[in-house]
Amino acid sequence: MANPSAVCNGHLHHHHHQKQNNLLKSGIYKKNGITKGMKKNGISNGTLYKKTFIEHFEQAPMYVAVLTFLGFGVGTVFGYLRDFMRAWGLEKRNVAAEREQQKDFVPLYQDFENFYTRNLYMRIRDNWNRPICSVPGPQFDLMERVTDDYNWTFRFTGRTIKNVINMGSYNYLGFAETDVNALKTVTIELQKYGTGICSTRQEMGTLDKHIELEKLVAKFLGVEDAMVFGMGFATNSMNIPALVGKGCLILSDELNHTSLVLGARLSGATIRIFKHNNMQSLEQLLRDAIIYGQPRSRRAWRKIIILVEGIYSMEGSIVRLPEIVSLKKKYKAYLYLDEAHSIGAVGATGRGVVEYFGMSPDDVDVLMGTFTKSFGAAGGYIAGKKDLVDFLRTHSHSAVYATSMCPPVAEQIIRAMKCLMGLDGTTQGLQRVRQLGKNTRYFRRRLHEMGFIIYGNDDSPVVPLLLYMPGKIGAFARRMLEKNIGVVVVGFPATPITESRARFCVSAAHTREMLDTVLNALDELGDFLHLKYSRYSKSSHPELYEETRLELED
């Protein structure tokens, strides 16, 4: 398997020619992309990380936090006012309520829990769940809808908004396409097998397509064996309980996805949380676990498993895999890596974070991923040693109770994976991976130069742009739609209260013109809404951009 020349010898090419002088002056000598002489946290970067690991989590100026709280305060006051009016009958109630006869019973609906949903989310609800009427490729068509009663109900005007640039779909490699030639094999399998399986894996639901797909996934990742499941969320929530149980310890990252949290809770093991991507916190937890053992009996833990994700979808940060693997080897723990967003999206040939860091897949005990994001299908897989997968074939809850993946979807994954590996005879897969890398770097660089605050690693295709104030969430999404660009904005329950953001997902199918359109629109909108909070825009402070910013907790 040839190593492509775009990522030469394991290091990225930064276009920082004008900064060489500054760095030489300050005594920091840059060679081959690895900055020597910059040691942070006592970790000498030269041995563990083969390329620079640059992440940004810039904090906004203090007045932004103050104004955000002010905005939420005003929203809360008006929320109380509206609730008061609703309770006293001055205003029509649109939420679910019990029948008159059940008013004296124990209440079914806790009104206060939905306070935020009722009073803030409803006002800007038109920015979510927009109905689309085409494939969610790099561009899509939206159905236009209007509301007469401030977002409680919608009605369609009948018009479709055509060719809206799609910056929200997880279409990293552009496999969400309707090109007939590309989908030829999928159509054949659809005719041959039909759409449903109607049985579980352990009963009659294992078809030759599944065996073929599993062998292909194992070959793709470079592991012994793999098992596929029909649903990505269920892959986590149904298999973690099969792997760990009572008496085991789960060390889970602060910002893990709900599926991992649900799987951990269902398993009945003890869960301890370490700060996001913070290796000191993780090491401290591991040491405490080994020294003190289980809480009351002080016995050793049956198993210690570390749950992390490859790319965290709300932050855009990449896991510090080399450090975690060295920690796990030192303290004899297991590692479960959820590569939902990173498989296909990072790495020189799209094989995920394991390849991105130049490590071997044997270092990770359980490799999990989904086919929803980069492969344009649905479902998930778990891969690793043959013993592990054989165990899961008999003990996974999903294999016993859930129907298996349907054949046309399996064929879509097979054709996407073959394209990616180059087995279909073209270099299209590699081109897509490289195009994604180019698009990601271009998009992030331009956004940094414009002065927005962007979170995350420089190589991750997930780009969160911070908006902070609740009023700007709705304004941003609506104005972008007016400019024919569809974005995803995220607010309070999914993110911390002061850090609402717009999340862009760069795709290999985006052309340079599309990205330029989006960037120009963002430039205009950033000036109008005053979103350019960054104090370190790259053109003015080049040396600050070079530092590895690590979070230290003392």
Place this chain on the structure above:
Amino acid sequence: MDFKSMKNYIYWLYCQFELITCSYLMEPWEKLLFYTFNITMLVMVLYTAYIFVPVHISTAFQFFLHLFGSQHENTVSIVK
């Protein structure tokens, strides 16, 4: 020309106010209520300032004048 850019700038400031205080999200009658409350508060503060600030300033000025003024008279009498 200057008036147009000045008008645009004021409109932009108004938009920023709307976004920051979440009045962009409010229904018209809520906006009316919110602006009425704000303008009332502002008018009251300005009125209080208008009534009381000159009186306070002149009192403070007299106090300091008296302090330095009485010293002046003492020196004059000694010299005399």
